[in-house]
Amino acid sequence: MSIPALVEEAIACGVTQMVLTDINNSTGIMEFMRECDEKGIKPIAGLEFRSNKRLLYFGIALNKEGMKELNDFLTEHNLEQKTLPNLAPAFKNACIVYPYGHKEPLRENEFLGIHYGQLNSLFNKDLSIIRDKLVALQPVFVADKIEYRLHEYLRSIDLNVVLTEVTAEDKCAPTDKFLAPGQLEAKFSRYAFILDNTRNLMNRCVMDYPKGRVNLNRKTFTGNKKNDRELLEKLAISGMEYRYGKSNKEALKRVKHELKVIYELDFCAYFLITWDIIRYSSSQGYYHVGRGSGANSIVAYCLKITDVDPIELDLYFERFLNAQRTSPPDFDIDYSWDEREDVQDYIFKRYGSQHTALLGTMSTFKDRSIIREIGKVMGLPKSEIDGFTDQTRAAVNQNNDTFRKIVAIHERMANMPNQRSIHAGGVLITEEPITYYTALDLPPKGMATVQWDMYEAEKIGFDKYDILSQRGIGHIKMAVKLVEENQQRKIDIHQVKIFMKDPVVNANLRKGNTKGCFYIESPAMIQLNRKLKCDSYLVLVAASSIIRPGVASSGMMGMFIKYHHAPDTVQYLHPVMEEILKETYGVMVYQEDVIKVCIHFAGMDGTDADILRRGMSGKYRSKKEFERLVERFHQEAVALGRPEDIVKEVWRQVSSFAGYSFSKAHSASFAVESYQSLYLKTYFPREFMVAVLNNYGGFYDRALYVQELQRSGGIVHLPCVNNSDSIVNIIGVDVYLGFVGIHGLNETYIELIPEERRKNGLYQSLEDFIKRTGMGLEHAITLIRVGALRFTGRSKKELLWAIHLLLGAKAKPNNNAELFCLEAKNYSLPVLVNTQLENAYHELELLGFPLSMNMFDLLQTDYRGEMGANDLINHVGQVVRMVGQYICEKTVHTKNNKRMWFGNFLDVEGNSFDTVHFPNNTPVYPFRGTGCYLILGKVVAEFGFASLEVQKFAKLPILPNPVIS
Structure with a gap:
């Protein structure tokens, strides 16, 4: 049962207090306490300790300190990978309940838990020694028979066995559920003192945790808030002089304004800790990219957390911070994949193992994987399972009884938690020891990890520091080193403003000669840059955000490209939209555009606008609160006199866009890195491609990067x-x-x-x-x-x-x-x-690819198509035949939930072209993996970019292997 379902079931059965004791984890404790407090049930926290499948004992916290003791105990065994002992240690603030049958003497805070089904064993026994130690044990795992059957399926999946091989000790008992009001009392009627003992124990428990969201992050950097404030101001002013010189009044004014907001919102420590992480990594010679909403801040720019100039880009400060904001801004700090772990290690050592942990994440059961898992535990052959997951067999499967049974189970399993894992880069740095709130795991990374995810962390009161890794930084770092070794030339890769003005670099951007370059190498991004004729930093900043799915699917990408080429034709939905979105032709391109629209068009305050944005991005999970804000958007806009039809259209654009967009600073950070990559590819293509290969590539397979190497000489x-x-x-x-x-x-x-x-x-x-x-x-x-x-x-x-x-x-x-x-x-x-x-x-x-011959030389046919990729634009509207080497494909879903594909191919000269495969053609002419294809299609063009709408499509046979033949 989910925690809300558990609490609802408890209320229905008249329960007034209960203990949550998950097996060897405390993932749900904080959510459990919030839910119980809200519904009027007294929550008690605990842990059930098991070794393999054997129940050892239950730990029940008497208070917050007791929960920390239990979490510390489990954490020690998790981190040191020790087996849990058969006997629990003596806890000061927690009780231990052993299962009935335990033979060892009991300490003061230790009890025996007895199930009503075991009461007969007390008959005619002298209970004087254990009379005060017996408590009622009624485990609850499921709500009813259907959930019990689902439990059996889940246990089968966990044990990787078929259903019939799940034994009684592998699963809970069918009776492990809530009893109807009065039933427990009736079952223990001959031993009422056991229920009295149980009540007395539970009455001693007081979960003295703060209620509601409080700030649990490390509160100071220096140990003193006044010192923090003075240090931050000193660093910001010094950094401002480094970035802008001593006489830039605009920069000074903005720095002082931001510092005032940072002081008032008590975010000094957050900025200083981030600065400290950057200071360490820079001292080690590591290169980083700072992005996220915090990159909108001039203070962050002055502290060298980011390299994005908010004055130059006119970044929207309120996206970064507003006076109503309760959580600090996001700083996503990217490092090379082979340097991040050292930075994380520094954080753990600098801020202490008791106060530092990696953030967890929860993977859930997803669509097709559920069908496969259920099929396996039902003992179905692989071929039958494959048939059930084949979209083209959907109509046939509907009449299959086994498939219908799987679907029924699927509906209950969908989005249930599957396993705990590690967040992509979140690190928590806390004021109190973190084990007050969770036990810690030791995943393969070897660093302590909390047992809940970012959503739960935020509700409890923790804000993460994102220490991320990406291959692109590794490409740049290694390429610079290789150029120095191979050509004896030193490159200052941070001279990005020079790269941005280089006409040769910008020509490659416009032409789409960007394979291997961070964020601008995918077929979709190449296509967008060619349609935009993108040849400047500011246009690339916009492109980096409008490539995101929400902008593209809502039609706003096409609108942006159209108006970019003809700005005089822009038609604004409303004068306010022109005022706040003139830079992007009235099109919402960045996350802060959503906030601007909510505040200036709909009259909402900054906090509600930010919550609305985060709700649409999936980072805020209160559905009720979100729906209230959606309704408020419409009400406030209409109250301001905005026409209803305009309000509906603005909301359509907001809702389709916000979940997938970047903040402008985030896009700008990406664009800086893109320019660094593109500069290296332009002037040092061989060293750059070697670096790409040695950092495990990027968007494409290794074969393509080898071909790029050859093309570069x-x-x-x-x-x-x-x-x-x-x-x-x-x-x-x-x-x-x-x-x-x-x-x-x-x-x-x-x-x-x-x-x-x-x-x-x-x-x-x-x-x-x-x-x-x-x-x-x-x-x-x-x-x-x-x-x-x-x-x-x-x-x-x-x-x-x-x-x-x-x-x-x-x-x-x-x-x-x-x-x-x-x-x-x-x-x-x-x-x-x-x-x-x-x-x-x-x-x-x-x-994985041939070097002695290319893929075209391996073909049985000498035919190479009617034309090459570069000639397509001269045949718009014509049906042509082409031969292309498969590079990659992308599946998308149409509004009718049909699938269509986009393909990317190389012609015999190594030039790239794109294909579109509509739903009615795709099942007849499927992709069949790597190789060369004969393609019949109609040439279409949009904004000067030509592609092929596929009508027929077949993989060409290659020469047989002479060894086999």
Whole structure:
């Protein structure tokens, strides 16, 4: 049962007080107390401790300190990965209830819990010793028989067994539910003293937690609020002089205004802690990107938390902070994927393990995955489950009894919690020890993590610091380093304002030559920038937000592009809309636009406007409150004299847009990083693409980035034991693929091969290589087949003969140093040559793409289409045939809930083109994965960008594998 359902069921059964004891977690305690307080039931907090499936004991908190003791106890065992002991420690502020049958002596605060079904065992026993220790134990897991059956399904899924294999000890009892009023008293009527003991114990419990949302974050940075205020002002003024010089009156005025609001809202510590995190990471040479709503702040800019100038961009201060706001602004701090963990480690050490934890998240059961899980525990074969998840079989499945049963279970399971995990980057820094409010988990990251998510954290009173990672920063960092090593040129990557004015960089942006570049490399973003003819920072800032789904689906993206090219034709919905949205042609582009519209068009205050925005973005979960604000938007707007039809249209745009947009500062931060990537790609394309490959790529598969490398003049070589490293390396224009990209090669050898070569020189022969690495037959064959031993001058087939003769029937050779080096025997073999086609098949298998031949060369046909991608714009309205190499596809749902697809392909010259697949055609002509396709379609164009509306579509056969044939 969900907690609201649990409380409703308790009220219906006349319950006035109850203890929540979830098994080995305290995820629901705070929500439970809020719900009970609201409904007039006394809540008591606790924990049920189990080892494997065996109940050890219940912990019941007498007060807030007792809950901390229980949480600390569980946390210690979670973090140190120790098994829970059979006997609980002596708690000062918590009681322990052992299950009836426990034989050890009981301490003062320890009791025996007895179920009414066990009362017969008390008959004719001397109860004098345990009379005061017996309490009634009535577990509640489910509400009724239907929920009990659902419980059985959930236990089957958890244990990964079919339903019939779930034993009694694997699940709760059918009687584990609330009893009707008076039933419990009746069952214990012969032992009324047990109920008296139970009431006495529960009456002692007082959950003395603060009611409502309070600020539980760390309250000061220096230990003193006055000192915090003085330090923040000193840092902000000093930073302002660094950013703007000493005589910028506008900047000084805005800094002082912001500082006043920050003081009044008591957010000094939040800013200073964020500054401290940046100070540490900068001292380590880490590069960061600061974004989120906090990036609208000039104080954040002056503290170097962000690199977005709010004066230059005219950022809307009230999106960042308004006088009614209760929670601090969001700072999303991005680091390279390989540096973030060190920053998190610093935070834990700097602010203390008792006061620091990662934020959790709750994954839920989702659509198709539920059907698969239910099908598995029902024992259905995979083929039948696949049929139930196939959208094209929906009509057939409706008449299937098994499918209807699955759907009935699906309806109850949908969106139920599945498992706890870690939030993408949230860190909590608290004033009190965090275990007052939760026990802590130790996920694979190895850092303590709370047991609830961001929504619960906010309701309790915690605000997160977002310490995130992204590949784009890794690309930039490594590319700068590679340019310095390979070309002996130092780049100041922070000179972004120079990059923004570079005509060559902007020409690449306009043309869509942006593959590999952060946030602007996807087909959709390339298409948008080409339609906009985007060639400036400010236009890219807008593009970074209007690409989001809400803007696109509401028709506002098309409107923005149209008005961008013809600003004189803009038709504003209302004079107020012109006043507040003139910069974006009356179109809402940024999150703050929603707040502007709510405040200036609908007359709402800043707090309600921000709650409305957050409600639409899914970050505020009070449905009742949200609906009240929606109604208020309409009422207030009409009261201001706005015409009703205009109000409805404005609301349509607000509601379709707000959930998916960025704040302007957020978009600006992304655009800064995009320009850094694009500058590197423009002037140092080879080093940049090597960096992209070595930071695990981006939007596309590795194959595309290798092709981009080749297009930029890089000579790409297959892995080689005498030239390759674990990752891709570059010397001049020569690029050697790394061992890490070879499928099936053991991690040990990925590092060992280059390390041994650096220590003891180049490998001299196959035998020398095997002796020095100690490699076995299987991995040696992999390296031979991928071409990594071609330095020997022998063909792959010769090497395969040799390796079987060397290792086929022997143990691994000893790789210890030898006193004498004996030459291996040479055998006379016929000439064995590998064909280019054989090599291509080896590379397909072991690298995922062919390097010896391109995908077009592998085709059985010589036909390459009627035209290339760059010629499409000259054939608008015509039906044409093209041959394209598949790059990627994207599925979207239409308003009628049908699916349609967008495809992206390369022509034989390596130029990109896009396809559109409408719902009526897609099931007949499906995508069939990587390869080349023959495409028949009509050329259409929008804002000068041509694409193909697909009419027919088929994957082309490639030449057969000569080894198999």
